[in-house]
Amino acid sequence: MNEAVETLEGWYALHDMRRIDWKAWRSVSAQERARAVDELIALTRAFAEVEGQRKGAYGQYHMAGHKADLMFLHMRPTIQELNEVKARFQKSRFADFTEPTYSYVSVVELSSYLAKPGVDPDTDPYLQGRLKPVLPKTEYVCFYPMNKRRQGEDNWYMLPMEQRREMMKSHGLIGRKYHGKVTQIITGSVGLDDWEWGVTLFADDPLQFKKLVYEMRFDEASARFGEFGGFYVGNRLGDEGLARLLHLEAR
Ligand code: VOV
Numbered sequence: 748m749n750e751a752v753e754t755l756e757g758w759y760a761l762h763d764m765r766r767i768d769w770k771a772w773r774s775v776s777a778q779e780r781a782r783a784v785d786e787l788i789a790l791t792r793a794f795a796e797v798e799g800q801r802k803g804a805y806g807q808y809h810m811a812g813h814k815a816d817l818m819f820l821h822m823r824p825t826i827q828e829l830n831e832v833k834a835r836f837q838k839s840r841f842a843d844f845t846e847p848t849y850s851y852v853s854v855v856e857l858s859s860y861l862a863k864p865g866v867d868p869d870t871d872p873y874l875q876g877r878l879k880p881v882l883p884k885t886e887y888v889c890f891y892p893m894n895k896r897r898q899g900e901d902n903w904y905m906l907p908m909e910q911r912r913e914m915m916k917s918h919g920l921i922g923r924k925y926h927g928k929v930t931q932i933i934t935g936s937v938g939l940d941d942w943e944w945g946v947t948l949f950a951d952d953p954l955q956f957k958k959l960v961y962e963m964r965f966d967e968a969s970a971r972f973g974e975f976g977g978f979y980v981g982n983r984l985g986d987e988g989l990a991r992l993l994h995l996e997a998r
Contacts, residue, residue: 749904749905749906750907752858752859752860752908752911753858753859754856754859755856755858755868755874755878756856756935757854757855757879758822758854758855758880759823759852759853759854759855760821760822760829760851760852760853760854760945761820761821761829761833761850761851762818762820762853762890762945763818763820763833763847763850764810764815764817764818764847765816765817765818765846765848766845766848767844768845773995780993780995783841784990784993784994786840786841787841788989790836790839791807791819791986791989794819794821794832797823798881802824804821804822804880805820805821806882806983808888808983808984809992810980810981811981811982812980814848815848815849818888818979818981820888820947822880822882826852829852851890851940851942851945852939852940853935853939854934854936855878855879855880855932856933856934856944857874857877857878860912860915861912861915861916861919880932882932882949885930885951886950886951886982887949887951887952887956887980887981887983888948888949888983889946889948889953889978889980890945890980891946891975891976891978891979892941892942892945892975892976893946893974893975893976894942894944894974896972896973901971903972914966915968917968918963918966918969922963925955928950928951929949929955930950931946931949933947942976953980956980
């Protein structure tokens with residue numbers, strides 16, 4: 748059998764995409780909307796608290812295009828906890844005015860292709876910080892799922908370890924050029940969801956997503972082996988932004 752790369756896993760992740768039913772939202776009284784928004788803000792504040800306690804991570808985003816209006820990104824130590832936060836949202840008043848459009852379940856992953864020897868991942872602060880991340884507070888987020896191709900001559904999983912390591916090195920070098928502009932969190936999802944990885948990118952300038960993803964398309968790891976699902980892009984929402992988004996002018 749070919750040599751599998753060892754991986755390190757951190758927190759589980761749920762990318763939870765929702766569409767707002769604006770017609771239903773508009774049809775209820777301003778008072779009812781205010782109650783739903785107050786409850787929602789209290790809930791999202793509670794979600795965000797885990798970040799300070801280092802028991803998870805949370806971000807909320809206003810998504811561009813029609814694939815979704817909102818993305819809630821939760822990271823927690825277990826899938827059970829992810830299910831609990833999902834259920835807490837589903838039981839909220841505001842959830843009645845949304846419909847789920849897409850979700851992705853995965854776990855933060857680091858592969859050992861470029862691992863430094865002699866580092867204990869259980870105690871190394873750098874690795875622990877990457878496996879259990881605080882979400883970057885950039886203006887924009889981009890998410891998409893991907894596979895490494897398994898077809899004929901282009902079968903990633905049949906390549907010798909050294910060849911895969913070389914390609915990941917080249918991949919990492921391109922990524923490093925975007926240091927300070929784009930931060931990535933790679934989550935593994937083999938056995939958890941429909942694709943092999945989730946790619947979540949964070950940047951203050953969304954053009955940098957385009958530039959990075961485009962440049963990587965010319966690199967062998969992506970050019971020959973990358974297969975991609977739908978792309979989602981959005982901007983980060985604070986509590987005030989969320990309340991503003993849901994506010995309706997009287998008419
Ligand atoms: C922001 C830039 C950036 C940087 C610096 C970066 C670096 C690195 C390093 C050093 C490593 C290897 C070690 C590890 O950490 O696992 C990886 C690993 C990985 N990457 Fe990456 N990646 C980036 C960015 C980045 C992007 C934009 C994509 C999407 C590809 C594209 O074409 O759209 C991606 C994918 C991945 C994946 C799927 C893996 C796991 C592959 C596997 O077979 O295990 N990645 N990545």
